[in-house]
Amino acid sequence: MSAAEWKKKCEAEWSLQGAPLPDSLDWKSVYEAKPLGRNLLKNPSPLGLSKDAPPPERDATMRGLPCFQLDGDFTGWTTSVEILPYDTSGIPKGAVICQLPKRSWFSMEQVVDLKAEGLWEELLDTFQPEIFIQDWYEETRVHQSIYQLHVKLLGADKSTVISEHCVNPTEDLSTYSHTWKEVSHVFCNYGPGVRYVHFLHRLKNSFMMEFYPTKFTGSSVIVRPVTTSS
Template sequence: MSGGQQKNAKLIDKDGEEERCKEGEEQTCQKGEEQTCEKGEEQRCKEGEEQTCQKGEEQRCKEPKPKATPAIDWKAKCEREWKLSDKGISTPDSLDWQCIYGKKPFGRNLLKSPNPEGLSTSVPPPQPSELEPPPMQPLEEIGDFSGWQVTTEHIPVDTSGIPPGVVVCYLPNYSWSIKEQCVDLKAEGLWEELLDSYQPDIFILDWYEDSKLDKHVFELHIKLLAEDQKTVIKEFSHAPENKMSGDTKNWICVSHIFKNYGPGVRYIHFLHKSKDLFVVGFHRTRITNSTVFVQLRD
């Protein structure tokens, strides 16, 4: 075969196979299979299955349903009940107002276990038995002190007034029972804009027993702390001196109100100390109804 004939054969081979492919196989595919798919299966899908879905399933979805309970506007509920707008208090939309409403941060005691021994100030403090000296008991056996950090500070025995050579059978052995806890104001439902701009009043109350064990049987120390829980913004301390004479069956109240304390307050550190005496038995100074609450001004 000459060179021209070989070239012509390739052309015939190429033109023949490709032409058959385009006009035969591909055409069959486009006009046969694809046409069947478009006009057959797809048409059945659109006119059959999809139509059934739209007229059947979707139609069933559009059937009347019971009306859902309207969503509660918690921010509006807080503003209405606490009159926040009337008091000029900022209420950012970013806050979880349902959570804030549930915590009810105003007028509620924010301390944990505020009355560990279940004592009431309307009833005189319990008096020790005259038959036997009161024993020393661990605090966890006396009441529920959960939430409090409890420590004991022993006071050195004062022997300066005892003459040399004198034997003393019993020396008064004093100690401080120290209880403290820290209140996270934001965790209790208060928010930064409220604390920094409006600065609601912070009330402190505490009741202690007039035990007559010593002139000083009670101390109260309150600190308003910043975000770092170290920086003190405002503080209050009270260490009263009590009379050693008179009736011991009384409760004494100590109170304080923080006002206009400045921005940045995030925590309240609450600490009180009660003096105990160990001499022929263990004698305690009791504390009850410790209270910290935040109040909006009228």
């Protein structure tokens, strides 16, 4: 196929009519990279779980020394653990405390290089396709705050924040269905200059004789070949 034919193939299959399609691009390479409509995060489910199946029941055999990191293959992610101080709020003065749960935030983050994934500057700056974010976390009774998400669209210097979205839900501990809870957001009309997506989420774990983790699955960053008018 000629360069023009590859260009037409990309335009047709990704519905890019009206989007800037410069002749200077290697359209065969762009097509093979398939930058639109696929998940650009590496290893989106490192725990080996699927949102299409219920979260696994807690393993009551996970005893012993305190454990603050989920067991999984986190290739592609940068991980960190923040041990939290004991929460003594709500404990009456003078009460005898035998043991308190030890909690921690387990953080995972990735930076997606949009140009390296096959997207081009004219598309990002002029057409500004939707950037769809999705994540699923497990409903637990570990704490009222068990999940946080912070996604930033960054400029070429990786430090300029062009747009961002934060989620910090409060859990209703009076009900419990042990299901996956969806978090999603669509970035649109974000302005020119976006070159990277920084995806960070945190899950709270608890340890008191046994490990009580909060699991997740299906993290996604998807550039969709549509644009939303303001």
